[in-house]
Amino acid sequence: MSDASAHTTLNRGFRATKQRHPFAIGFWILGGLRVVAVLSVLVFALFPIIWVLSASFNPGGSMSSQTIIPQNVDSVQELFTNYNQLFNDPQVPFWRWVGNSLLVSGISSTLIVLIAAISAYAFSRFRFRFLRSLLLSIFLVQVFPNTLAMVAIYLMLLQLGKYVPALGLNTYGGLIMIYLGGGMALNIWLMKGFFDTVPREIDESAMVDGATNLQIYWWLVFPLVRPILAVVGLLAFAGTLNDFLLARVLITDRQNWTLMVGLYSFIEGQFSDRWGVFAAGALFAAVPVVILYLFLQRYIISGLTAGAVKG
């Protein structure tokens, strides 16, 4: 799909122009316009990010006093005022929140990948009746706005917690369980699209050799679909890491908060004097995810489009 030959020929238009009139004014104007356009796109896209970055180094801490380049800074230490507060203030259980988030997101995304993968395999390989309608109904059920189901989910955890304490309110078990439900249909769909690209002949030859479905799945198909598993896993990980609404409603104890809920507590009121601390924490949370995205970009793009074209 993304082979280089298609790529180069696609740009033949540009190249052709170049070869014909290497010094034409029109070419330089067009090229210049393109550079300007790209730059303005980048400014629009990155300005908020730069703004957070600068906020995190502004020792003043409040948004009104913020300048892009921190001013009135006397020492390097002062630059890191916000980070220092975030990491070392005994009043802020920051590392606890980070740990909570990693735990919850790690377990949720692993389970999501495992469960979605076996379902996707079945949808991709087995021919049984109502397959398409089953998938459609799963999709339909999941477009129900989650924001609204919150009352029901809250009451459900309240009730469950009475008998299974590990799945009650204010527990990681309960939160993880709720995360499993979100986006299941979409994940199955993405994976199914990718599973479909794995040639069926592989299965069939193994079947002839007497392998069971489970063996085929585990030893043959699973290794082949690792890229999409990584993508779905990463998307699920980032999705649960960034979730705010559910975590805020379901986890009540400050010690048990996830990172996003904790960060939000810094600026809950107005953009008061903890804006800088929020910015520092936000960057801290965003940087690993952004780096992962940059590295897995290729896979993510193919993952995002895989489910779309293939039925």
Add this chain to the structure above:
Amino acid sequence: MAWVDVVGALLAVSIGSDGNWFFASTIVLTLVMLNAVMLIPSIRPMRWISPALAIIFILSLYPMFYTLYVAFTNFSDGHRATKIEAIDLLAERRFLPEGGATYQWFVFQDQAGSYALWLIDTDGNSFFARPGTAFEAVTTSTSGSEPTNAEGVPVTYGGYTLLERGARFRALSDIQSLTFGDQDNAVGVRSAEVAGAFAQQWTYDAQTDTLTDNATGTGYLANNTTGEFVARDGSTAPVGFWVGIGFDNFTRIIRTTLSQGPLFRVVVWTFAFAVIGSLSGFSVGLLIALLLNGNAIWLRVARALLIIPYAVPGLVSVLVWRGMLNANIGVIPEVLHAVFGWSPTFSTDPVWAKVAVLVVNLWFSAPYFMLIGSGALQGIPAVMYEAAQVDGANRWEQFWQITLPLVLVSLGPLIIASIIFNFNNFFIMEGLFQGGPPMAGTSAPPVGHTDNLISYTYRLAFSTGGTKDYGLASAMGVIIFLIVGVMTMVQFHLMRTWEQVSENV
């Protein structure tokens, strides 16, 4: 499997015995489904899907049906409990009747932190009262053989220690909610000085279906269609109860929408935002993808950089935008002032608030469409452009005849998915302006100019200001679900068509 059955069945029975039949039957249904899949050979392939199905049953289907059920009730603040629960709730309320006994009180606390009271009645008799057990007659010490306070109350008694001054004052907030003594003789702390014997304030008579307020002697007759206890003068008891009210919530929504009131404007904005937001995101994203298409290193770097907005946690970016748009301290109004000498107040101007929402949405969605758009662009076979050049098509024609149709084929379903997503885009509406600015003449909760259906519904159900009306909110949720459901079916249908088209390409 048998093990799962046993645990599940136990859970269902215990939850069912709590009166939540709805949840219990969901668990039973899930169990039946799991068993069927395991035991009936013809649907055995379903085994692979059963974990996902079980999750969807419990986590998606149950909340959905629960919401559907609530949509037909008056579940809201003041109508949260069933009739029996409401009566029980009121029966717990105590009041200090005229002529009831009053006591001077002293508070004790034991090692475990539980409280007890030392009470001295008006005749000078002393009692020691723990929560839940009968009074214990005790005597104040006058001999001076053991340490006492000024009133002759011992400093320690039966493992409890007397709390005085600051400690007593700090304990006050804890013990005010407690009842000391047993059912027959209950005492509670009324003020910093006085404890009083309580009597049950509300009594319910099942025969006449009437609730009586013993403090005033008023009788409240239960109205089982509105879920309230109503007195003869029309006043209602402080707690109502939960009853089915049929289609009332739905008719209320439809009526207010048809009357072209605030709700109508919310509906229009919801659709407008979903379509404009998605299409603008797609167009700009594709434009950027075309702009950045190529192998030059600076183009590749630019493409990589543009993934950052997509990867940054949404909560963080939406809050940053909110701060940047803030009229007093935000950087955007500041810059606009500096350049044009004028800037709109985004959070209070209905039109500019919408513009801001759309622009911020562009920031969120364009990088996404750029990402998948450049993937789609690279997937277009080069042969097509060569053929077009042979036929003498210029670049403009090539774009409209080749690039756009082919990109639409592969991204069409994702555009529709984006419209569906934006229809329910709660995050940006709530995050940026909390749905505001509020429309004139709406209150509790106010309807905002940038409210879409989902954010308005959220406010109905969870607003901290006005009364929470879960029934109405659930009815809205059901309507939203119907609309989005239809859109999803259309998407599915289109995808099928698209598949056939893309196979022919």
